[in-house]
Amino acid sequence: MEPTFLYSLILSATLFTIGIVGVMWKRNAISLFMNVELMLNAANLAFVAFSREFGLMQGGALVLFIMTVAAAEAGVGLAIFIAIYRSRRHIRADEIDLLRG
Amino acid sequence: METGITAYVPQVAWSQIAPFVILTLGGLLILALDALLDIVVKGITPQRRDSVLTWVTGGSLFVTGMMFYGNVIGTTGRPFFEGALRADEFGNLGALIVIFGSLVFVAMSPRLIREKKLPAGEMYALLLFAVAGMTLLSVANELVTAFVCIEILSLSLYVLTGMNRRSPRSGEAAFKYFILGAFASAFLVLGIAFIYGATGTTQLFGTGRLMQQMQASEARIGARQLIADKQSYDLGLDEILYAGERPVRTAVFEAEQEGRAIIASTRVEVETQPLNPIWLFLGFVLIFAGLCFKLSLAPFHMWAPDVYEGAPSIVAMLIATASKVAAFAFLIHLVEAMAVWEHFPAASLFLLSSVATVSILWGNLGAITQTRMKRMLAYSSIAHGGYILVGVATLVSAASFNDPLAHERIRNSILFYLFGYTLMNVLAFGIAAYLGKEGEGEIAAYRGLSTRRPVLAAGMTLAMISLLGLGIPGTIGFWGKYFVIKEAVNAGMTFLAWISFIGSAISAYYYLRVVVAMYMLPEEKETPVAGGVLQTNTGYTFSLGLSGAMICFFGILPALFWALGS
Structure with missing residues (x-):
């Protein structure tokens, strides 16, 4: 196990944790979503690290799929945010609370 | 050194993937019809246009359903499409239930479209894409394929949830569903990465097959090290050869003998070496957490009541039935594959x-x-x-x-x-x-x-x-x-x-x-x-x-x- 592999995994875990904490703490929908993207990319990093460790191309290729999906997700997400913004004039996640019970 | 590249022609089992192709093309056809019907057919009333779209959607779902039914009877349970999919009886019947739920959705939607004045074309196209994702998910045999399927169905369902744009509740439901869904899919991806790290593959074969696959990948890791070793060996040999000394031949022979011995010893090691269960289990836990969000299982269920309440009722029905059936089918295939450990x-x-x-x-x-x-x-x-x-x-x-x-x-x-x-x-x-x-x-x-x-x-x-x-x-x-x-x-x-x-x-x-x-x-x-x-x-x-x-x-x-x- 070469140190680069270990460092990549540690970095990936750190980024993922930062993402989770961010999703829990942030209130603005855009920052929330940025943290989700951070988590996705942390996972991508883990993928690439494993792929490099094995000397296989597969993991690196799969990252491309995940990135494409993340882009599509961003498209849909931002559209939903805009729809919310149009009716409320803000996108603060904790104040979007018509539905509760 | 061989320089020729052998062309690799993948075998495509068209009869097996036809349902998914029909669903996707059906969705695209709906989008095209939605845009073109007004232009091509002069003086078409909106009601007539919507009913054409309804029939096309229902028709493609019905045809797909019949194909799945045919596949249930003639199922082999063998992986196809480069091992990305595997349609066993369970997966096919799960897909059939999904088709049933979405046919009911199509039957119920004209009333919703009329009452809430929703765009029929977008709704049906999104439905067909979602169904393509769900049916593929229930026969998915590869983790990244499954992830892409989950995302296709989720993205379509997010938009369907927020379809009723005049209602702030509908938008709020879509918002909550989207944020938590995206959060969950990050866990899913990390879990897939860990399982890849544990096994060196993202494919879920039947139990025995995955084991072989894993051993093969471990052997590949071992072989890679060996090749690296051998390359440094060869480099050393080259230097000696350039020096132009005759007795080198015997040195090469000895080196090869030694290399064979190393290969033999490594093989034994590979066969007895267990896979890395910690990564495997951690990966399973993360994927399971991600699936719990999609299945609205207990610690991760908080979105469900809000989304069901805010979404149009029949969309809530689709989320509660079809998407859960597909996700459970995938969960079951996943735990079966985990039997390697x-x-x-x-x-x-x-x-x-x-x-x-x-x-x-x-x-x-x-x-x-x-x-x-x-x-x-x-x-x-x-x-x-x-x-x-x-x-x-x-x-x-x-x-x-x-x-x-x-x-x-x-x-x-x-x-x-x-x-x-x-x-x-x-x-x-x-x-x-x-x-x-x-x-x-x-x-x-x-x-x-x-x-x-x-x-x-x-x-x-x-x-x-x-x-x-x-x-x-x-x-x-x-x-x-x-x-x-x-x-x-x-x-x-x-x-x-x-x-x-x-x-x-x-x-x-x-x-x-x-x-x-x-x-x-x-x-x-x-x-x-x-x-x-x-x-x-x-x-x-x-x-x-x-x-x-x-x-x-x-x-x-x-x-x-x-x-x-x-």
């Missing part, structure tokens, strides 16, 4: 059982306090997810993990439960949506429904009794729970069986409350009685009647369900 049952049983327990208790207790119909149905679907997870835990339990016959029986019981669950939720959500504002809101509005609309009240009673399950035989919900709990007891999981009993007992309170409201309580004076004729269409009534009839039919003759598959 012999301690997997022991390690994961606690996790699965505790999630099932918490879902059943939390779902049922949460439903008690609800006063609104769709929120109550959301909590009820959380509890039902828990019952199905009891089945999955039974499947994993050590007693049945290595017994193929018991394995088959448990899988069948889960499939039957999923089928019944789909039928009764179709009926409950369908009637709630049929009644419009009256049915989707407060449960108190159901008071006196038996005198106003006796047929709908009877249908709702049937749905509630079937959802209640245990206690009253003669409905599909009873047999679903009976089979799952029986298998759990057989596998020695009495604790989960008791939890299911207790959960069902609690659920009697809130399911029967609806029945009591419809038949025994007087109408509230201030309830606006929507007496007049409700706008309807034949497909809607037909699909409600069909679901009700099937709940009774399979409730009386449950064994006939298996006759469908053989």
Whole structure:
């Protein structure tokens, strides 16, 4: 196990944790979503690290799929945010609370 | 050194992937028709245009359904499409249930489109894409394929949830669903990365195949090191050769002998070396957490009541039925593949059982306090997810993990439960949506429904009794729970069986409350009685009647369900 592999995994875990904490703490929908993207990319990093460790191309290729999906997700997400913004004039996640019970 | 590149032509099993191709092309066709019908056909009325779109959507779903039915009968269970998909009987029947749920959605949607003035083309295209994702997910045999499927279906469902843009509730539901769904899919991706790290592959073959695959990948890692070693060897040899010394030949020979010995010793090592179970299990836990979000299982269920309440009712129906069936099919394929690690049952049983327990208790207790119909149905679907997870835990339990016959029986019981669950939720959500504002809101509005609309009240009673399950035989919900709990007891999981009993007992309170409201309580004076004729269409009534009839039919003759598959 070469140190680069270990460092990549540690970095990936750190980024993922930062993402989770961010999703829990942030209130603005855009920052929330940025943290989700951070988590996705942390996972991508883990993928690439494993792929490099094995000397296989597969993991690196799969990252491309995940990135494409993340882009599509961003498209849909931002559209939903805009729809919310149009009716409320803000996108603060904790104040979007018509539905509760 | 070989320089020629051998062209690799992949074998595409067209007959196997045709359903998915039809669904995707159908979605694109709907988008094209939506844009072009007005231009091509002069003077087409919006109603006519929408009905053309409805028929095209329904038609492509029906054709796909027939293909899946054909695949159920002729299933081989072998991986195809480069090992990305594997259609066993379970996956095909799961896909068939998904198709049923979405056909019902298509039958019910013209009324929603007319009432809420929604864009029909976008809705149907999104539906077809979602169905393509769901059906692919239920036969997915590769983790990244499964991830892409989950995202296709989720992205479509997010938009369908927020389809009613005039309602702030609909947008809010889409917002919550999206944020939590995206959060969950990050866990899913990290889990996939860890499983890739543990096994060197993202494919889930049948149990034995994955083992071979893993050994092969480990051998590949070993071989890579060997090749690296050999390259440095060769470099050293080259230097000696350039020095032009004759006795080098023997040195090369000796080096080769040594290399063979190394290869031989490494092979032995590879065969005895266990795979990395920590990564594997961590990966499973993360994927499971991600799936729990999608399945609205207990610690990750908080989005479900809000989304079900805010989304248009029939979209909530689709989320509750079709997407859950597909995700459960994938979960079952996943736990089966995890069998490569012999301690997997022991390690994961606690996790699965505790999630099932918490879902059943939390779902049922949460439903008690609800006063609104769709929120109550959301909590009820959380509890039902828990019952199905009891089945999955039974499947994993050590007693049945290595017994193929018991394995088959448990899988069948889960499939039957999923089928019944789909039928009764179709009926409950369908009637709630049929009644419009009256049915989707407060449960108190159901008071006196038996005198106003006796047929709908009877249908709702049937749905509630079937959802209640245990206690009253003669409905599909009873047999679903009976089979799952029986298998759990057989596998020695009495604790989960008791939890299911207790959960069902609690659920009697809130399911029967609806029945009591419809038949025994007087109408509230201030309830606006929507007496007049409700706008309807034949497909809607037909699909409600069909679901009700099937709940009774399979409730009386449950064994006939298996006759469908053989």
